[in-house]
Amino acid sequence: MIPRFRNLLGTEPLSREQIEFILDQTRAFQEFQRHPLKKLATLRGKTVALAFFEPSTRTRISFATAASRLGADTMNLQAESSSLKKGESLLDTVWTLEAMKPDIVVMRHSSSGAAEFVARHIDVPVINAGDGSHEHPSQALLDALTIRDRKGSLENWNVTILGDILHSRVARSNIHLLSKFGVRITLCGPPMWLPRELELLAPNIRRVWRIEEALDGADVVMVLRVQTERMHEPALPADEYIRRYQLTPERLRLARPDAMVMHPGPMIRGLEIDPAVADGPQSCVLEQVTNGLAVRMTLLFHLISAPATDAPHPAKDSHASD
Amino acid sequence: MRVVEKRQLLSAEEMDRTLQRLAHEIVEKSGGTADLALIGIRRRGVPLSERLAKSIAGFSGVNVPVGTLDITLYRDDLSTVAPQPVVQSNDISFPVDDRDLVLVDDVLYTGRTVRAAMNGLFDLGRPRRIRLCVLIDRGHRELPVAAVFIGRTVDTSDTEIVEVRLQEIDREERVMLVDRVS
Numbered sequence: 087m088i089p090r091f092r093n094l095l096g097t098e099p100l101s102r103e104q105i106e107f108i109l110d111q112t113r114a115f116q117e118f119q120r121h122p123l124k125k126l127a128t129l130r131g132k133t134v135a136l137a138f139f140e141p142s143t144r145t146r147i148s149f150a151t152a153a154s155r156l157g158a159d160t161m162n163l164q165a166e167s168s169s170l171k172k173g174e175s176l177l178d179t180v181w182t183l184e185a186m187k188p189d190i191v192v193m194r195h196s197s198s199g200a201a202e203f204v205a206r207h208i209d210v211p212v213i214n215a216g217d218g219s220h221e222h223p224s225q226a227l228l229d230a231l232t233i234r235d236r237k238g239s240l241e242n243w244n245v246t247i248l249g250d251i252l253h254s255r256v257a258r259s260n261i262h263l264l265s266k267f268g269v270r271i272t273l274c275g276p277p278m279w280l281p282r283e284l285e286l287l288a289p290n291i292r293r294v295w296r297i298e299e300a301l302d303g304a305d306v307v308m309v310l311r312v313q314t315e316r317m318h319e320p321a322l323p324a325d326e327y328i329r330r331y332q333l334t335p336e337r338l339r340l341a342r343p344d345a346m347v348m349h350p351g352p353m354i355r356g357l358e359i360d361p362a363v364a365d366g367p368q369s370c371v372l373e374q375v376t377n378g379l380a381v382r383m384t385l386l387f388h389l390i391s392a393p394a395t396d397a398p399h400p401a402k403d404s405h406a407s408d
Numbered sequence: 409m410r411v412v413e414k415r416q417l418l419s420a421e422e423m424d425r426t427l428q429r430l431a432h433e434i435v436e437k438s439g440g441t442a443d444l445a446l447i448g449i450r451r452r453g454v455p456l457s458e459r460l461a462k463s464i465a466g467f468s469g470v471n472v473p474v475g476t477l478d479i480t481l482y483r484d485d486l487s488t489v490a491p492q493p494v495v496q497s498n499d500i501s502f503p504v505d506d507r508d509l510v511l512v513d514d515v516l517y518t519g520r521t522v523r524a525a526m527n528g529l530f531d532l533g534r535p536r537r538i539r540l541c542v543l544i545d546r547g548h549r550e551l552p553v554a555a556v557f558i559g560r561t562v563d564t565s566d567t568e569i570v571e572v573r574l575q576e577i578d579r580e581e582r583v584m585l586v587d588r589v590s
Contacts, residue, residue: 114497128481391486
């Protein structure tokens with residue numbers, strides 16, 4: 087029996103078995119995306135609170151669509167219209183949401199640790215949909231699923247992550263997850279975004295300054311978005327970033343011939359990635375999006391449908407004997 | 409609470425004979441094998457449906473398509489029964505539209521599994537007809553559901569359990585009636 091988890095706050099606390107369980111469980115939901123009728127009643131009457139204190143388009147739509155396909159309703163709190171703007175504290179906002187009786191809270195916040203903080207103060211499960219530069223576990227799970235589907239397993243690949251590693255919660259969640267499977271991780275980007283502390287996150291991590299060296303022998307290349315809001319930082323104008331770090335078809339040829347190219351989106355064509363790579367046969371960007379739905383349906387299904395207590399259950403499953 | 413075996417309902421040999429008869433009945437009452445397809449409900453409906461198809465192929469020479477259906481997402485008792493539900497994928501490689509489907513399961517009891525299975529099938533398309541085939545009908549229906557093809561009808565009490573053991577899953581081949589005693 088795999089230990090259940092009540093909240094999904096990050097990939098760091100998950101065991102390898104728990105991760106494998108989630109990935110195995112996505113199978114049925116992947117198949118479901120191909121159904122002519124994409125609507126289940128499984129979570130009918132359940133409510134998913136989407137509390138996005140930081141703007142988000144794709145993650146919010148993905149969770150909202152996952153909820154809707156499972157038959158659940160959603161309540162939406164968005165950064166732009168948030169009462170946070172009027173000075174309400176995070177806890178007051180969350181307690182107000184909780185008072186409307188959702189069955190789960192999916193939250194994003196610009197502060198690292200915000201999801202864990204909220205989970206300690208409310209009685210419903212919390213899914214972290216991104217907290218500052220800390221974690222974004224559902225993204226790492228969908229990335230792992232995409233790798234496993236294409237490569238047949240997760241073990242022992244060479245994964246290169248390119249870009250602003252320091253500020254990236256996607257990178258951190260991926261590092262924690264992949265390192266549990268013996269993946270060798272190469273981090274590459276401008277030195278100011280690549281502090282030595284990153285090597286302490288997990289074993290088998292190395293930092294590399296030259297993109298050519300980082301790509302050599304890579305089985306998977308994850309390109310991170312360049313957060314243009316950070317480009318004003320000294321010593322890195324956009325054209326310099328393009329010249330040194332953009333993933334171009336020429337550079338990609340240094341990786342394994344069957345190397346996968348991934349990007350969590352939103353992707354800025356012509357900045358961190360050459361359009362020819364983004365649209366090329368090695369790109370898995372759209373598979374990632376589709377897999378994201380399956381992963382989020384799996385997470386909502388399991389965190390909502392499993393009972394909150396670990397009390398013993400009736401001896402016989404009425405359906406099993408039916 | 410203990411579980412004790414009260415009596416054996418079917419031996420391996422009787423199960424085999426029963427399935428042969430059911431296979432013949434299915435073809436006979438369907439007027440042939442055109443559009444016919446079998447859908448096994450996980451778990452024990454799956455090997456049963458495969459055996460029925462094999463039997464049909466044996467006497468008619470026709471390989472009737474067989475699919476597998478998982479009803480976990482269609483259950484009405486998710487938060488009350490399983491400590492950790494495990495979802496399996498469906499495996500139905502043919503369109504169900506306009507098909508003459510026979511759902512196959514081991515035991516018919518409350519009827520809730522069949523209700524769930526039908527909801528699952530409707531999500532995949534619009535079959536022309538759905539009929540039900542079970543190895544054991546033990547009564548105690550909670551929904552208006554009836555099987556057309558029945559291996560054996562057994563009178564049971566509420567506390568009793570019908571246990572179907574199949575070689576493919578349980579490495580044993582028989583059907584037992586067991587009871588819970590406290």
